[in-house]
Amino acid sequence: MQFSDVTYKVVMKGMTSTQEKDILNGITGCVNPGEVLALMGPSGSGKTTLLNLLGGRLNQSNNRGGSVTYNDQPYSKSLKSSRIGFVTQDDVLFPHLTVRETLTYAALLRLPRSLTREEKTKRAIDVIQELGLERCQDTIIGGSFVRGVSGGERKRVSIGNEIIINPSLLFLDEPTSGLDSTTALRIVQMLQEIAEAGKTVVTTIHQPSSRLFHKFDKLVLLGKGSLLYFGKASEVMAYFSSIGCNPLLAMNPAEFLLDLANGNINDVSVPSELEDKVHVGSGEADTRNGKPTPAIVYEYLVEAYETRVAKREKKKLLAPIPLDEEVKLKVSSPKRLWGATWWEQYNILFCRGIKERRHDYFSWLRITQVVSTAAILGLLWWQSDTSSPKGLQDQAGLLFFIAVFWGFFPVFTAIFTFPQERAVLSKERSADMYRLSAYFMARTTSDLPLDLILPVLFLLVVYFMAGLKMGAAPFFLTMITVFLCIVAAQGLGLAIGASLMDLKKATTLASVTVMTFMLAGGFFVNRIPVFISWIRYMSFNYHTYKLLLKVQYEHRMPVVGGTRIDSGLEEVCALVAMVFGYRILAYISLRMMKLQSGA
Numbered sequence: 341m342q343f344s345d346v347t348y349k350v351v352m353k354g355m356t357s358t359q360e361k362d363i364l365n366g367i368t369g370c371v372n373p374g375e376v377l378a379l380m381g382p383s384g385s386g387k388t389t390l391l392n393l394l395g396g397r398l399n400q401s402n403n404r405g406g407s408v409t410y411n412d413q414p415y416s417k418s419l420k421s422s423r424i425g426f427v428t429q430d431d432v433l434f435p436h437l438t439v440r441e442t443l444t445y446a447a448l449l450r451l452p453r454s455l456t457r458e459e460k461t462k463r464a465i466d467v468i469q470e471l472g473l474e475r476c477q478d479t480i481i482g483g484s485f486v487r488g489v490s491g492g493e494r495k496r497v498s499i500g501n502e503i504i505i506n507p508s509l510l511f512l513d514e515p516t517s518g519l520d521s522t523t524a525l526r527i528v529q530m531l532q533e534i535a536e537a538g539k540t541v542v543t544t545i546h547q548p549s550s551r552l553f554h555k556f557d558k559l560v561l562l563g564k565g566s567l568l569y570f571g572k573a574s575e576v577m578a579y580f581s582s583i584g585c586n587p588l589l590a591m592n593p594a595e596f597l598l599d600l601a602n603g604n605i606n607d608v609s610v611p612s613e614l615e616d617k618v619h620v621g622s623g624e625a626d627t628r629n630g631k632p633t634p635a636i637v638y639e640y641l642v643e644a645y646e647t648r649v650a651k652r653e654k655k656k657l658l659a660p661i662p663l664d665e666e667v668k669l670k671v672s673s674p675k676r677l678w679g680a681t682w683w684e685q686y687n688i689l690f691c692r693g694i695k696e697r698r699h700d701y702f703s704w705l706r707i708t709q710v711v712s713t714a715a716i717l718g719l720l721w722w723q724s725d726t727s728s729p730k731g732l733q734d735q736a737g738l739l740f741f742i743a744v745f746w747g748f749f750p751v752f753t754a755i756f757t758f759p760q761e762r763a764v765l766s767k768e769r770s771a772d773m774y775r776l777s778a779y780f781m782a783r784t785t786s787d788l789p790l791d792l793i794l795p796v797l798f799l800l801v802v803y804f805m806a807g808l809k810m811g812a813a814p815f816f817l818t819m820i821t822v823f824l825c826i827v828a829a830q831g832l833g834l835a836i837g838a839s840l841m842d843l844k845k846a847t848t849l850a851s852v853t854v855m856t857f858m859l860a861g862g863f864f865v866n867r868i869p870v871f872i873s874w875i876r877y878m879s880f881n882y883h884t885y886k887l888l889l890k891v892q893y894e895h896r897m898p899v900v901g902g903t904r905i906d907s908g909l910e911e912v913c914a915l916v917a918m919v920f921g922y923r924i925l926a927y928i929s930l931r932m933m934k935l936q937s938g939a
């Protein structure tokens with residue numbers, strides 16, 4: 341991989357003006373198969389931005405300049421899905437899946453279609469062995485609220501998720517941050533072994549120990565977005581010595597380099613040129629206790645690199661490299677290569693969804709909540725009598741409550757669906773693991789079984805305690821009506837969650853909407869002004885309430901919300917339209933969601 345004169349800027353919009361900020365200024369370098377390239381620099385120097393650019397994650401941005409080529413070919417979609425692995429700084433994994441399940445699903449989704457299911461599963465087991473994860477393969481990953489594997493093991497699982505496709509290029513963002521030095525060393529050793537197998541590894545690293553530092557083949561040292569050094573890691577000290585910068589104490593080379601890149605020259609001898617700059621003409625403002633300021637040191641380092649090394653490196657990069665034609669072909673193919681067919685993707689994601697949320701399925705808390713509400717309702721409306729108009733009015737209140745309860749509950753569970761999975765979705769879509777439509781269908785259908793079990797329990801308790809109309813037909817019609825209401829309400833929750841992708845905002849909007857639909861539901865107010873009558877038609881509570889009345893009383897209570905209940909077909913159609921309409925809206929919102937990669 342070669343990168344030449346890579347630049348990146350961001351446009352920052354202020355209150356009064358728009359400013360451009362240069363993040364990277366002309367970074368040039370290359371890394372070959374078999375090598376580990378480390379990107380080092382102080383915090384904010386642009387390491388992550390450079391890594392994202394090299395890994396094709398900021399590829400569609402207009403703010404980038406220069407060129408990045410892989411085997412002499414520009415970036416392509418097939419390269420992204422099958423030849424590049426990208427390990428982000430945060431481990432974005434499902435907390436309730438075990439290590440083996442996580443890697444198996446990654447293998448099933450990402451490995452090429454030419455492999456059988458057994459071969460893909462075997463690859464996951466091989467990776468577990470390669471990464472030394474056998475002991476914790478049946479432990480769940482864990483997260484903030486559930487205890488799972490250790491930080492180092494989690495990082496290895498994240499790396500495993502990427503090396504499973506046997507990528508030619510592996511990018512890692514701070515793979516050792518937060519780990520103790522022995523675990524960090526183990527991870528870097530593993531990266532070295534991956535490189536030795538003929539792969540190219542590029543990693544950002546914050547402050548490696550000296551043992552770690554010596555494991556890198558090449559080094560890019562950045563300071564405020566400019567290149568201070570590119571070359572062999574083993575030659576970096578000799579280079580800085582050649583420009584007159586030497587450590588005065590025995591210290592870790594990484595520490596020395598970071599100090600220099602920060603412009604901190606305590607315990608560092610500086611060249612006479614720099615000393616002269618302080619004494620001749622630079623004036624008070626540029627000096628601190630007779631020492632050059634960080635800005636002067638930084639300028640000197642950038643200039644030294646530009647004049648002594650940069651031109652030579654650029655020349656080297658311009659020299660043509662003989663290329664294997666087969667590799668060239670693979671890399672330049674513009675087609676996106678999916679590891680599984682749409683239907684396979686749907687099945688894998690459906691099973692993964694069920695496994696990830698299996699703990700939710702038998703949540704006694706939810707079951708208790710529903711059954712106790714049902715029991716309270718049953719007691720309050722115990723064997724209610726509908727022979728008098730007053731009794732009828734009373735029971736209609738119960739039916740309205742059922743329509744509101746099953747309109748309210750699913751909205752508030754569904755709004756969490758997409759915002760909670762945003763990070764995983766972004767990461768997996770950036771790696772082109774599956775089609776969005778397959779994910780959407782799997783995610784929205786894998787919750788249905790639970791969502792339909794709870795209302796059955798609820799109705800079994802309420803229906804007979806409250807003495808609603810006896811008979812199989814009214815009971816099952818009531819159940820179907822409640823199901824329709826739940827699926828429609830879920831659609832609304834999914835659409836709100838997907839369009840806002842922020843739980844606070846989504847909860848606020850959902851409460852206002854659900855309250856409006858409830859008020860317009862035909863129980864509290866019969867006639868509403870014509871210009872807001874559309875609210876009533878969008879309210880699933882209204883249609884559900886009308887259908888429940890129809891099932892229970894047929895023609896004894898024909899007018900609700902100012903309209904007659906005829907065949908009930910109109911209400912069924914309205915609910916079905918909502919089931920699909922809100923889901924289509926949710927899908928469009930997800931499609932429009934900007935993923936990190938611009939995928």
Ligand SMILES: Nc1ncnc2c1ncn2[C@@H]1O[C@H](COP(=O)(O)OP(=O)(O)OP(=O)(O)O)[C@@H](O)[C@H]1O
Binds near residue numbers: 350352381382383389
């Ligand atoms: N979209 C953006 N808008 C504004 N500034 C940005 C944007 N992206 C990056 N930057 C700025 O660019 C600089 C480099 O960011 P980057 O994350 O690449 O640094 P880094 O070297 O990886 O830092 P760290 O080691 O702290 O993670 C920072 O000053 C950051 O604030």
